[in-house]
Every structure is written in C-alpha cells, then in structure tokens.
Amino acid sequence: MGPFVPDLISDQLNLIVALLLGIAFGFVLEQAGFSSSRRLAGVFYGYDFTVLRVFFTAAITAMSGVLLLGHFGLLDTDVIYVNPTWLVPAIVGGVIMGIGFIVGGYCPGTSVCAAAIGKVDAMFFVGGGLLGVFAFGDLFPLYENFYTSTALGPIRVFDSLGMSQGVFAFIIIMVAVAAFVVTTIIERRVDSKSAPSFKFKPLKHAAAGTFAIALGVIFIFMPNHKAAMIEKVTDPSYTAAHPVDKMDADELAFRIVDHEQNIRIIDIRSAKEFAELALPNSYNIQRSDLFGKDWVSTFSQRHLKKVVVGNDEVQERTAYYLLKELGYENLAILRGGIGTFRKNILSSTAFVPTGSHWDADVKEFREGARATILKMIADAKNKPVKTIIKRKIQGGC
Amino acid sequence: MKTKYMNPYLAGFFLGLVLLATIFITGRGLGASGAIKDATISISNAIAPRFTETNPFFGQYVGAGKENPLKSWLVFEIAGVLIGGFISGLVSDRLKLVTEAGPRVKPRARWFFAAIGGALFGIGAQFTRGCTSGAALSGMAVLSTAGFIAMLSIFGTGYLVAYLGRKLWI
Incomplete structure (x- = not known):
C-alpha cells in the first residue's frame, strides 16, 4: 500500500526519487509546449488554450487516480499531504501570481523547464523569482500576522462545499470537459486559420471525453472504502x-x-x-x-x-x-x-x-x-x- | 526541423500520471516555487548568514540543527525538471538560446517584464504556500480546498488583468 515514504523509501533515497520524478515532470512539461511563454500566455488571450487543456487534464487524471487507488485500498489517503488552507493569504497570493503570469508569461515550474532549453526570458523569470522570495522574506515582519491568518488547516474542497467526494469529482470532471469544448470553440473563432485545435482528431477526443464523464459517473456511485466497511460490519x-x-x-x-x-x-x-x-x-x-x-x-x-x-x-x-x-x-x-x-x-x-x-x-x-x-x-x-x-x-x- | 508539441490532452494525461506516481510513491505532490525559495534562502545564507538566521521568515529554515536548504525534496525535483526539460528539448530539437516575446515587445523589455513576473510569483507563492504546481495542480489532485483557491485566484486574476497586459502578448 502506498505511499512508500517513509517506510520503504528512506529520506535519502526519496531525494533520488525526487530527481527522477522531476525529470519526468520536466520532460512532459516541455513536450506539452510549456517551455513557450507565448503559448502559456495564449490561454489568457484566446489564441492558444494549451495550458488549460494540459492543466485540467492532469488535475482530473491525478485526482481520479488518487480516488481509485484509495478506493481499492492501494493508497492510504489519510497520510498523503493535503495542502493546508490559509484562506485570505492564499487568495492574495493567487492575485499576485495571476498578475505575475500576465507580466512574466511563465509560472515557476514552466520557467525552469523553459530555461532548460535556452529561453533567455525564462532565465530572467527564475532570477526574478529569487529576488521576489528575498523581498518577501526581507519585508516579512510587515505582514507576519497576515501570513498566518485565517488558518483553516488541511481542509478538503468537497467538505468546504458540503458535498460528497464522489459528487465533487463528477462535477469537476464535467467542468473540465465543458471547458475543453467551449475553449476549443473560442480558440477557433479567435484564430480561424491556425488554432492548435484544428489538428485534433474529433473522434478520438470525443471518445476520451466520454470516458472521462463515465469515470465521473462511477465516482458518484463509488462508496467510500472505509464507510462501506463500517457499514458492512455494523449490519445486523x-x-x-x-x-x-x-x-x-x-x-x-x-x-x-x-x-x-x-x-x-x-x-x-x-x-x-x-x-x-x-x-x-x-x-x-x-x-x-x-x-x-x-x-x-x-x-x-x-x-x-x-x-x-x-x-x-x-x-x-x-x-x-x-x-x-x-x-x-x-x-x-x-x-x-x-x-x-x-x-x-x-x-x-x-x-x-x-x-x-x-x-x-x-x-x-x-x-x-x-x-x-x-x-x-x-x-x-x-x-x-x-x-x-x-x-x-x-x-x- | 523542430518537432511538433505533444497533443495537450495526452500531455496532460502523462503529467497527471507523473503527479499520481509522485503522490503514490512519496505521499506528496510536485512543486516548483518551494525550490526557488530554498535556493533563495541558501544564497542569502551564503552571503549574509547573520541576516538570514535572524530574519523571522528565512530563520525558520536555517541555523543550528537544520539541514542545508538545498538538500530538500523540491530542489532535487526541480533539478530533475531542468534535466527532463533539456532532454525533451534535445530529442525534439528545440534547444536554442532565444528570447521569446509578444510581437510588439523588444527582447530587453521582455527580460524586464519576465523578471518582474518572476518576482511577483516569488512573493505570491509564499502567501499561497505554493504556485501553479505545488498549490494549484498538486492541491487539486488531493482535493484540497487550498488547491482550488490557488487555481481560481491565479487564473481568475490572469483573466481580469489580461486586458491591461494585452500589448505584451498580442
């Protein structure tokens, strides 16, 4: 049963694992075209929705995998890291990063990937990132209290919204598929000659979309592993x-x-x-x-x-x-x-x-x-x- | 000849698998801004150790009994991203020292704006405790509220201010 850290994989070996996973991460980012700032910025101007497609597909793939592995008892979802929420600081930070995305054309992960293939602008972005962290630390006393305010702990989004995990997973898959369809229509209007989506094979894409929706429907009806077991053993x-x-x-x-x-x-x-x-x-x-x-x-x-x-x-x-x-x-x-x-x-x-x-x-x-x-x-x-x-x-x- | 980029949905699927493998093996997600933070702290500590240790933010990560900030999971992972990105550029013939900018932007201006954008990410990612990778993508994969807030606030703001920044890109 996963995860294998720290029982099967020691802290030292975990660093080698990090390097290997990072290589896979960097390779896929570059193959996806995330090493191009113009392509990344395209998501905000309607001429290229690559970012949205890659990002959402990755999110629902990983989410589905975590849900399935957890359901079949292969992954202990209680010990995996769930990002804690500091509500207001998180929103403020997101706003700052959103502006940074428009101005800089990268995010940190993609900038490293782009710098690796020789994009000079990406190297400046990484350098700016170092200065940004330094500035943040230097001025930290000014917002130290704000930084740790509205701490809500490692809360889960479906609990925050008051719905079951399965229903939320279904909704997010539907939102993703709908976003894929709508953005493809927008992209083709904005650039009616060379929008990237013209190269897609409609049949294959429709099949993949249908599969994702079917998976979402399964999530609605998939009982929680633990809840199902407790129900079973308390049955008269x-x-x-x-x-x-x-x-x-x-x-x-x-x-x-x-x-x-x-x-x-x-x-x-x-x-x-x-x-x-x-x-x-x-x-x-x-x-x-x-x-x-x-x-x-x-x-x-x-x-x-x-x-x-x-x-x-x-x-x-x-x-x-x-x-x-x-x-x-x-x-x-x-x-x-x-x-x-x-x-x-x-x-x-x-x-x-x-x-x-x-x-x-x-x-x-x-x-x-x-x-x-x-x-x-x-x-x-x-x-x-x-x-x-x-x-x-x-x-x- | 430059090779085409991968189909974005297929790339997204592979990216999702890499993230899933990360969670399955290590119990944590992928990230990027954390490595930049570690690098910053390490540089700062090398140049001005007294300042770094007494700074209330950096001081949490350095000092007696603490590992070198560069010996962190994310630093190794980001080193991997550099290697993986380079390998991909090599096999797809995209290795080239070049500045990429919108049609109206000169290279020097682009460098300036890229650095500003990077700095904004460096600041914002501290408040959000992660960037597009560590907070938004990895957070969404484990259905954390923080992940969805990060995604909505980063991309929501991007769309809100896109008009103001249009001359940079179109």
Whole structure:
C-alpha cells in the first residue's frame, strides 16, 4: 500500500526519487509546449488554450487516480499531504501570481523547464523569482500576522462545499470537459486559420471525453472504502453471523498483573476518555486509524492477543470486526466494556459475594489486582504516553 | 526541423500520471516555487548568514540543527525538471538560446517584464504556500480546498488583468 515514504523509501533515497520524478515532470512539461511563454500566455488571450487543456487534464487524471487507488485500498489517503488552507493569504497570493503570469508569461515550474532549453526570458523569470522570495522574506515582519491568518488547516474542497467526494469529482470532471469544448470553440473563432485545435482528431477526443464523464459517473456511485466497511460490519445480519471472542475483566486483569508479553490492549475510546483512564500498556487508537499502516507491525503478529477495549461491547464489536475484515487474527473484546473492568477490578467496593465457594479467592485476586493495576496506571502517568503519533507526510512548497 | 508539441490532452494525461506516481510513491505532490525559495534562502545564507538566521521568515529554515536548504525534496525535483526539460528539448530539437516575446515587445523589455513576473510569483507563492504546481495542480489532485483557491485566484486574476497586459502578448 502506498505511499512508500517513509517506510520503504528512506529520506535519502526519496531525494533520488525526487530527481527522477522531476525529470519526468520536466520532460512532459516541455513536450506539452510549456517551455513557450507565448503559448502559456495564449490561454489568457484566446489564441492558444494549451495550458488549460494540459492543466485540467492532469488535475482530473491525478485526482481520479488518487480516488481509485484509495478506493481499492492501494493508497492510504489519510497520510498523503493535503495542502493546508490559509484562506485570505492564499487568495492574495493567487492575485499576485495571476498578475505575475500576465507580466512574466511563465509560472515557476514552466520557467525552469523553459530555461532548460535556452529561453533567455525564462532565465530572467527564475532570477526574478529569487529576488521576489528575498523581498518577501526581507519585508516579512510587515505582514507576519497576515501570513498566518485565517488558518483553516488541511481542509478538503468537497467538505468546504458540503458535498460528497464522489459528487465533487463528477462535477469537476464535467467542468473540465465543458471547458475543453467551449475553449476549443473560442480558440477557433479567435484564430480561424491556425488554432492548435484544428489538428485534433474529433473522434478520438470525443471518445476520451466520454470516458472521462463515465469515470465521473462511477465516482458518484463509488462508496467510500472505509464507510462501506463500517457499514458492512455494523449490519445486523453480519454481526449475527460472526460471533466475537470475549475476554472477562478478570482474565484481562490477570494478564496485566502478570505482565504478559503476548497481549496488546487496543483502546478505541476518545483521546479524552483515554487520558482520564488508560489501562496499563494500552494503545489509544481511534476507529478511523485502524485502517492505516501505522499499526500493521503491531496487529499482524499472530501470537499477540489483541484485546479491544471500548465504552461498551457495541463499540468494541465494530472495531473487532474491522480488524478482522482488515485481515488481523487472534482478537478479543473486553466483556462488558471498560465500565465492567472499572467496576469489577478498579473500584474498592467491587466485590459482591455470589455464594460460590470461590468467593474468597476471587475477592483476594481482585483486591490484589486493583492495587497492582492502579499503581501501574499511576506510574504510567509519569512516563511518556504510549501512543504512536500518526505519521503525516511533509509536503508543499 | 523542430518537432511538433505533444497533443495537450495526452500531455496532460502523462503529467497527471507523473503527479499520481509522485503522490503514490512519496505521499506528496510536485512543486516548483518551494525550490526557488530554498535556493533563495541558501544564497542569502551564503552571503549574509547573520541576516538570514535572524530574519523571522528565512530563520525558520536555517541555523543550528537544520539541514542545508538545498538538500530538500523540491530542489532535487526541480533539478530533475531542468534535466527532463533539456532532454525533451534535445530529442525534439528545440534547444536554442532565444528570447521569446509578444510581437510588439523588444527582447530587453521582455527580460524586464519576465523578471518582474518572476518576482511577483516569488512573493505570491509564499502567501499561497505554493504556485501553479505545488498549490494549484498538486492541491487539486488531493482535493484540497487550498488547491482550488490557488487555481481560481491565479487564473481568475490572469483573466481580469489580461486586458491591461494585452500589448505584451498580442
């Protein structure tokens, strides 16, 4: 499952990967004609819509690929870099760059590509870019506060617009195809003799457009991988057909007190609840994080018993089934949830005699366990918290 | 003889695949302005280290315990763009030292305007946290709100001011 950084590809090797991907990037940009400022500027004057065609096709291709790879579980879309939004600075910067595009005829990537084939104007553009960054840094105190204002974090556009990912993907593909058609008509009016689009083969282009729209329609109906899996495991017919392995609070307490190595406690409650009471050596993992790669090395060891701890058995069962569906084995849930554990083991008035001749032993065990576990919990509070920090890949410019 | 450019949709498809491969392998997108920033900081640090380290913007990237800004993912990627662009120019016979300008613009004026345009991109890309590649294209591929804002504001402004700049190009 991608991405391969940082698990399979080290930071050093990643730089070589960057170089190779950059070569492909530069080659395609140059082949597309992005090394020509007149061609780039043409998009604003109607005589050449190459930029729009290349740019939009690339955007919907990459977007479609990310959606498909994510859907089939080949790419962990939770860890890939999503550009954070600083709303007002982003718009202001875009306005400045828009003016720069008209004045300069390039954008940074295309200017480097054009400079590589000997365009002197592109070399001046790159030089100007260096001076621009320097000026920005030099005057930074003037707008330091503005620079970090309206920070909205790594928000996604479909959430911002209040629609599903699939519907948004469909709309953007339709917008792109419509833009391709309209700009071709405009281009042919502006330059009725030599507009680049006269060379296109209509049939092939219509077929490609139809394919893109069909893909967009599929996106509307493509369920979210995670949502679909959660829906599946919470369905009554599924839960009825799949019994769960339950572990009693006493057994769990015994294993904790015994410092058993072959057990992993997975606490799926919220971070707040976990901070309030955490069982010794337990991992706090939110349900949505079970899907990620972070825990594979822990969960996939078969000899380890993975005990799911939640507020109640319903919450525990969902996580249990998800882990099972994700291919992990040797699982159990805590019978009665953490409430039962707290009541039977951790509270001093826990023991209610049942009249059995084991009563005295049970009482003695639980009291011993209570003291030991409470001490372990108290000790753990002085140590660093044992949660794996969710990886986030660094990116951006 | 100069070879024709690739069909733009096909080129866009390949560009999309390169971007997709980048996201799939590295988890991040392509970029360009970040490399120019790294280069600027590196040059500034070589000439005036005290100034660079104490500057609140550049200071984030240099100083004790920080890697050389040139040892960044984007710098290597942009080095690749130079190589890839050169190879493409070589195979398509487009390598030539030339200044390209609109029909009414003289080369020196073109150089001046290109530098101004580059400077504007250098400034704007800091506010937007990326340019057409890193913010708009890569951001759109992962459906980030920032990506669409960057795309709309860059191209929207381009169209708004195109009339004022028409003498540069037509």
